Amino acid sequence: MSTAPADRPPGCPGAPQGVRRARRPEEPQTPVVERVDAGGRAGVSTVWRLRGLQPARQLLRARYATTQAGFTAEAIPQGRLKHHPILVSDGPQHDEQRRKVARFLAPAVVTERYGDLMAQVADRTVERALRSGRCRLDEAALHYTVEVTAELVGLTESDVPGLSRRLVAFFDQPPFDIARDDLGRSRRQWARAARNGLSPVARLWWYDVRPALRARRRERRTDIISHLLDEGYSRTSILIECVTYGTAGMVTTREFIVMAAWHLLSDDALRERYLAAGQPERLAILEEVIRLEPVVGHLYRRVRRPVEITDGDQTWTLPPGDLVDVCVRAANTDTAAVGASPHELCPGRPLPSGVGGAGLAFGDGEHKCPGQPLALLEADALLTRLLLHRPRLVGEPELGWDHLIEGYWLRGFELELDPSSGSE
Template identity: 60%
Template sequence: MGIRKAVGAHGKAEPRVEFDGTMWKIRSYEAATTMLRARHRTTQAGFTAEKIPRGYFRKHPILISDGDDHDAQRREVARYFAPAVVSAKYGNFIHERAQALVDRAVANGGLRLDEAALNYSVEVTAEIVGLTESSIDAMAKRLVGFFKQPPVDLAAPAMGRTRRQWAQAAVNGLMPIGRFYVRDVRPAIRTRRRRRRDDVLSHLLSAGYSTADILVECVTYGTAGMVTTREFITMACWHLLTDDDLGRRYAEASQPIRLEILEEIIRLDPVVGHLYRRAQADIEVSDNGCPHTISADDLIDVCVRETNTDPQAMGAAPDTIVPGRELERGKAATGLSFSDGAHACPGQPLALYETDALVHKLLATRPRLLREPAISWDNVIEGYRLRGLDLSLMERSRPAAAGRSTPQRGRDKPQTPAVDHSGLRMTL
């Protein structure tokens, strides 16, 4: 089966738990899950969360909030991302958008997958969040702008940035946020102030969130839904097109088996490679019976690539893709790719579902891989970027469809066959 593709000068398997004088490095799945599940004893330290000013917000953004407030926020939005809701409420929309993308690619004779996946993932996320009053293409470009940031080193003073770099980070962040607010968020807020809908933005308005609160939540959901899923789609397709046996098995399988394959792919090649927490109280973790005490105020780095290939948690051949891997109770098939504990990603069911919807339809056209993607690394989210994965669909092109435009919401939607939603399930 397949082996890891996102490789580079990243990480080491040993020692499994260590303190290097500035932060804890945790590569043991057992120790990592103990720490992540230590409720109310850690706070978010990744994504430069500790440098985000909190006095401007009536409610702390879900990404950086902790404790009871965070738990309440998660309960409130969970219903929009629950597996049953994703399939029943948004399943047809997701499959329509995936089919429209594939139809355009067939008509054009090919596509660059990472670019197509960007707009697709933004469109799906926008529908659920409620950012439906602006151009998807333009919104996607604005969201991409958030990630043009100077590098960070969380263990270094001032996170390793000079004053000039922090100033540049502010400019690079605030300008796209301003455009995102004016072009995307404000029109959506105005529409929902007049009439609520069943989406995240309407919920935030009804819950009394301020405009600043709503903006930050939309940035969080928009960027998370775009970045991780875009890379996941590209990585999954790359694996399936370069491993004939795996690709054939996926193409012929029912949805539950396809999801098992996707879970293994993201376990082996997690989009976000490190999870950072700040201890707020002493935490006892153990690995192989060896105890370690993480002291209050210590910085913690969960090395996701290493925890996800920990043989003591993942069993035989942890460095390869083994769909349906037998795991002990309490161990997620995706490893820690979607985190764990209080900050476990609520969008996991959505990410798996929309990735499967697009990749399965795309592989049904029997595409030919023209160019494998180049890998680079995003310092802010500690994840990989895949760019330049080109596919040819020339053998299946339909010239008569060349003039077909993308169906718009509410009109000219393509008819799609009945969708099997039975395979989606929560794996957190």
């Protein structure tokens, strides 16, 4: 039996409970702050790469000093929209948007309003897997997250498999270089991006958003589409928000659930600890999983006024116009912030004051993801029910990378289940 190094965090008293699986060797861990000069090239930005958790948080918390640059936000035309999409808006308007949607996503609200729904959908998901004796978890998790989050958003007038297909199709995009004004795409790539992006959005409008709007114009419900109608959002603005909530709230949560299951099914001690724990400890384990395996690996901001960041006794001033790349995977494994063995799964590791268990996996500052409570509770509801039946991992899933969200995807996650199995 292996023994723990003297500097192992308290959450890992013995052997490590798993190591990072979503690794990109081309992403260095140092330097903590790096400036990549554009060299005066037209249409190319100077880029600051922040790999330390402290300077990254300072940048993300510099209120009104930066604007959203990730998710190709700067290529999205917004001039004709009265209400900018919450994902790419900034400043006081963004603050107001977040304040108003907080009533749908606060932890207590998620538990009270959607707890029973998550339990029911999770039960149905597991029951289907038990009947067939097999489960492809990446597909089951997608339909599960879509069904739950669609209720919160208000996309309830269409079938879940169809909505799932339309949301996933949106991610079929050509690669891009975010430091270039033209994203480094050729005309052919831009044409492909338009075709692969607009076609799923058009189908999402016709089959999902349009019928949802009709239903809520007849009768408002307690969901985000009803809220947007009350706020006077146009059909176009509502469609864009539905794409935002669909991709952020459904598709990325799917990857998190699959990654968490991969870790839990690969470590008997961790799985038994998870199943025996109360919900607070289970959520802490899931936070440690997403700290180690953040689904979105990079957050991009454009500097609008000078921002000063520090690391130890070093200080840098980021000038307006420069692009900032917050390297989440590196920041979340910064030993100065998360302690020893940063690339190991160590639930319960001590963290500095103000640093959450998930690190920067859900962002920070003005654009911190408001759906963090929902993602954690969704994952817990499904995983607790699934793991009680002792599923067996048939084969390792395929891991790949998505350019649009700078994150990983997992496919082919095949499980076998015994229909006679159950909790002991």
